[in-house]
Amino acid sequence: MVFVKRSTLVRPASPVLNGFGEFPYRNRLLFFRPPSQPLSKIITHMKQSLAAALSEFYPVAGRISVREDMRMQLECNNHGVMFSEASCDRTLPEGDKFDLDPEFLLELSQAPGHEKDLKQCYTFKVTEFSCGGFCVAMKYSHELMDGTSFWHFIQSWAEVSCGKPISQPPFVVPFPIGIPSSDAPPPPVPSGGMLTLLDRNAPDPGLFGYKSFPRTRRFRFGKLMIQALKQRNPEYSTFQLLSSHIWWKVCLARGLGDKDTTKLFFAVNCRGRFPHLPKEYLGTPAAWAMASAKCGEMESLGMISSLIKKTIREFSEESWGVSAGFLEHYAGGESSDKAVLDMRPDKDLYIGSSFYFPVFHEFSWGTPCEMAMAQAPANGRMYYFPGKEKGSVDLYITLQHQAMDKLENDASFCDMQAS
Structure with missing residues (x-):
């Protein structure tokens, strides 16, 4: 059983300018063995380093909205990402047999604010196990980023947490690179069967x-x-x-x-x-x-x-x-x-x-x-x-x-x- 302790909206550390097919949220979970310092201290540092990383990856702190024509747009409004804290009465598996049942993994990944209608781009949830180890569960919107951008952001967060500068700052464009819509007749289905x-x-x-x-x-x-x-x-x-x-x-x-x-x-x-x-x-x-x-x-x-x-x-x-x-x-x-x-x-x-x-x-x-x-x-x-x-x-x-x-x-x- 997972017990949620608290949830916090973490905003970018410095203000940023506004301006900027549908996919479900993706979830990824990272597990850590019991740390040498109190988890409460680690969580404080997590939020601080996350806020600093969000200043560079500011679209992540925005919100996705649906226009009247049912197309999605990203609002870079500095609203932040939801950060939840929880605990559970289970221990982390030992050795190479690190297999957790799918139902429990889903429970670990659920967090306030992850639902689609709230249009958040990202949520974090830290769950402490009874052994002292913990899990960082992350949900991200596939409308905003693919797996490459997701792990780029996590890598940058890791660098900031260690007191290092971000080695590869993100390349952000004010308007998405894509094919502009037009009033032309419907195109035929492309050949090839894809x-x-x-x-x-x-x-x-x-x-x-x-x-x-x-x-x-x-x-x-x-x-x-x-x-x-x-x-x-x-x-x-x-x-x-x-x-x-x-x-x-x-x-x-x-x-x-x-x-x-x-x-x-x-x-x-x-x-x-x-x-x-x-x-x-x-x-x-x-x-x-x-x-x-x-x-x-x-x-x-x-x-x-x-x-x-x-x-x-x-x-x-x-x-x-x-x-x-x-x-x-x-x-x-x-x-x-x-x-x-x-x-x-x-x-x-x-x-x-x-x-x-x-x-x-x-x-x-x-x-x-x-x-x-x-x-x-x-x-x-x-x-x-x-x-x-x-x-x-x-x-x-x-x-x-x-x-x-x-x-x-x-x-x-x-x-x-x-x-």
């Missing part, structure tokens, strides 16, 4: 049509497993190889036939790829890419990896501009349709997050002993994070129970020696 139109009032196909809700599970791929993948196929990147391995194994666990077409959707970070997007850009400059194949054609890890490599190589600002224009046209409420990824949850996979994110940074109160996410949102969703062991990867994936059971019983899924 995007489609769905009735705006239709339910999410990933949440319905099943007798039971899907299950989320974390898998850990050790450094030796990653090295084995690379040694067998040195011409491909870790992302290409690991994603191919998971995609292939999930198709087998789902029992897909040779003639079934399966798609792999993944985000491409456009920072540094496009000339107007520096790597410090604060926002959501991530674009979608997609690889597809008939299951019967997925004959080897190298063949599947070549599909992903080809998709990444052919990705361009011009090709994404076509998709972005299509998405922008249907972003508001003028149309009865909405643009969505053409994803079939029973056959396809969607990759979010990255195992390159700087998760385990040193704060003045210590380095996280573990990181977790509360829950992947729907069937077929998977998220990468760096493992605690350098060179390892943590995977969170959500599948229907039957497919998840088969994946859990596949000894070669997380161990190349078993294949």
